[in-house]
Amino acid sequence: MTLLEGLRSTPAPLPAPVPIWHVEVTGEEWLAAARSVVAAGGRLVALWGSAADGLSVAAAYVIHAGLIWVELPLPASAPVYPDLASIFPAAGRMQRATADLLGICASGSVDQRPWFRHGAWPADYLPLHPGAGACEAGESIDYPFVKVAGDGVHEIPVGPVHAGIIEPGHFRFSVVGEKVLRLEERLGYTHKGIERRFTQLPPLEAHRLAGRISGDSTVAYAFAYCMALESACGCAIPERAAWLRALLLELERVANHLGDLGALGNDAGLAFGLAQFSRLREEWLRRLGEDFGHRLLMDRIVPGGVAADLDGPAAARLARHCDSLEREVRALRDIYEGHAGLQDRFIAAGRVTPALAGRLGLTGLAGRASGHAIDLRCDHPWPPYDRLAPGMATHRNGDVAARVTVRFEETQESLRLIREILGSLPNSALRREPQLPRGKTRGLGWMEGWRGEVLVALELEDGAIRRCHCHDPSWQNWPVLEHAVIGNIVPDFPLINKSFNLSYSGHDL
Amino acid sequence: MLRILKRIAQTGIRTEPAPPRADLPHEESLRIHRELLAILGDALTIRQVDAGSCNGCELEIHAVNNPYYNLEGLGIRFVASPRHADMLLVTGPVSRHMAEALRRVYAATPEPKLVVAVGDCGCDGGIFGEGYASCGRVANVIPVDFEIPGCPPPPLEIMRGILTLLRSKA
Ligand code: SF4
Numbered sequence: 001m002t003l004l005e006g007l008r009s010t011p012a013p014l015p016a017p018v019p020i021w022h023v024e025v026t027g028e029e030w031l032a033a034a035r036s037v038v039a040a041g042g043r044l045v046a047l048w049g050s051a052a053d054g055l056s057v058a059a060a061y062v063i064h065a066g067l068i069w070v071e072l073p074l075p076a077s078a079p080v081y082p083d084l085a086s087i088f089p090a091a092g093r094m095q096r097a098t099a100d101l102l103g104i105c106a107s108g109s110v111d112q113r114p115w116f117r118h119g120a121w122p123a124d125y126l127p128l129h130p131g132a133g134a135c136e137a138g139e140s141i142d143y144p145f146v147k148v149a150g151d152g153v154h155e156i157p158v159g160p161v162h163a164g165i166i167e168p169g170h171f172r173f174s175v176v177g178e179k180v181l182r183l184e185e186r187l188g189y190t191h192k193g194i195e196r197r198f199t200q201l202p203p204l205e206a207h208r209l210a211g212r213i214s215g216d217s218t219v220a221y222a223f224a225y226c227m228a229l230e231s232a233c234g235c236a237i238p239e240r241a242a243w244l245r246a247l248l249l250e251l252e253r254v255a256n257h258l259g260d261l262g263a264l265g266n267d268a269g270l271a272f273g274l275a276q277f278s279r280l281r282e283e284w285l286r287r288l289g290e291d292f293g294h295r296l297l298m299d300r301i302v303p304g305g306v307a308a309d310l311d312g313p314a315a316a317r318l319a320r321h322c323d324s325l326e327r328e329v330r331a332l333r334d335i336y337e338g339h340a341g342l343q344d345r346f347i348a349a350g351r352v353t354p355a356l357a358g359r360l361g362l363t364g365l366a367g368r369a370s371g372h373a374i375d376l377r378c379d380h381p382w383p384p385y386d387r388l389a390p391g392m393a394t395h396r397n398g399d400v401a402a403r404v405t406v407r408f409e410e411t412q413e414s415l416r417l418i419r420e421i422l423g424s425l426p427n428s429a430l431r432r433e434p435q436l437p438r439g440k441t442r443g444l445g446w447m448e449g450w451r452g453e454v455l456v457a458l459e460l461e462d463g464a465i466r467r468c469h470c471h472d473p474s475w476q477n478w479p480v481l482e483h484a485v486i487g488n489i490v491p492d493f494p495l496i497n498k499s500f501n502l503s504y505s506g507h508d509l
Numbered sequence: 510m511l512r513i514l515k516r517i518a519q520t521g522i523r524t525e526p527a528p529p530r531a532d533l534p535h536e537e538s539l540r541i542h543r544e545l546l547a548i549l550g551d552a553l554t555i556r557q558v559d560a561g562s563c564n565g566c567e568l569e570i571h572a573v574n575n576p577y578y579n580l581e582g583l584g585i586r587f588v589a590s591p592r593h594a595d596m597l598l599v600t601g602p603v604s605r606h607m608a609e610a611l612r613r614v615y616a617a618t619p620e621p622k623l624v625v626a627v628g629d630c631g632c633d634g635g636i637f638g639e640g641y642a643s644c645g646r647v648a649n650v651i652p653v654d655f656e657i658p659g660c661p662p663p664p665l666e667i668m669r670g671i672l673t674l675l676r677s678k679a
Contacts, residue, residue, distance in 0.1 A: 119606075121641050134641065140609070160607065163589035164589070165567050166559070167562070189561075190601070192604045192642050192643040193641050193643055197637060197640065212563040212637075214563060215567075218565065272516075272517065275575075276520065278571075278575035278576065279520065279577065282576075282577045295663060296569075331516065332516075334512070338512070503564065508604075
């Protein structure tokens, strides 16, 4: 059976706990592959470029069988490839970022505006080319926002510095009265050159950088990076390490959901919700700090295993904490669901229908709230998830209320998974240090973080990182937010935005 | 409503006493704190600026307002505009794309314009350092009065840092 119609060469499996293949293609196969992914009901996860081994552009697709990393080598004289944005709208911004970083362009794409480059570097400087040295700042770009004309339409520009304690980005609203006609985002303000920085770090230390791509997802990123590195090195991790990694991933999910549930209550006018959930979150982070040595769990996942362990009493204490937290979350859920004022703000706000979500590629938690039943832990359960049978939370309404419900359900399920893991932690070593191979190798990490699927594609050569591409699910979901707010009133934007809670830093790199 | 009230009653007050400065007894730090507030007006206002962080520092800055630390309860408030701020709390290595915005925020802040760099990145560039898109530490872009290291610094360290700076300025 062929994995993907339209490919002449056979994809090669990469060693990983989840099914991943790599294949090199020609220009025609590039488009054929994209079309057969659509035909097979698959999706685009990421698109990026590389100058590690000559120029190339790559796309990661998910089809029923797993993930396939499709790579198209490009001539240095004409580094262009067929546009994918007409097939997968989410590819648009990824293509623009690839052009900014590598000078590799999509031919025939409608939107060719720079995305990452605001003027920090000149247009002819290509930060990810191996020879790129230091550079002076370029001219600041006068970004051409799309203009909306008409009677009574006016523009509200917001940011990059926002009013609260949030990351920077720019939002341009076109409104009539209170109603949003159009929102256009401009991101890239926190672009700090992470992918270039990777190539300056030893592979066995770069998990620390991966864990700082988006602080709220430090576990998911360190996990994905280590999975990619272990895949490139052909190294399997000890059993106990695999269980502890899953534990850390679920602990991070709970921490974030607690924070969001409080903030969502607050944004809808229920300060009580914030007080309660921020208290629960603080108690949770204190427990993590005590048990694992870091409140946000940074640097606990390391190449070859983990740098954290729990003894029997600590495991029992954490399980008891889960019990009491579960009771509290249940009680608060009853209050949220029975609170007419809150539900009035939640229901129908920022709605993304399943059809729109499918067309735009909405993913992760927000995707599940719009009827897209995608969760790597359920679709391709790797150890220990294969033993835990995680349940998937989905909803069809696609509004703020649905995203709140999915968070409540996922919190409950994660607490169950945590207790199951704590009750069956196998005994083994915690780490088996990977041996860096000679020559060129590649590896890919693919992980279900709390926000959605995180991907890390790694290319090594003689013990050094040549290219490390990191993908955040926010890439898919930021453009959908632009659609979700249409027809809503401006004062509801903070609530709708929070219900997606997308990462700026994870996107900007 | 009844259920909410019941939960509030059950939860009780979780706020802990303000953190003592490492070398001062708790009472003393509270007294200094009161004096400082008298100097600055009846409250201290803070504008937080993320100049390129990974968002980890923001999570812990948020935490200082949770019921355990209750920074607002000490009269220290986060405000929406630099024009209303006594202090800027700046995180991240400053990305080149944020440098101009940060300079503008600084210019818009009235005296005394206290600036605190929060987190290893803000203090020395952290793991990101300086590069084609990063200016590194906050002090490379605007004058900094005080630095709170940590990746991220836990809420208690953030509060301790703010109080220590206030005292040194008194
Ligand atoms: S200090 Fe650490 S947590 Fe803070 S922005 Fe830097 S990497 Fe993130």
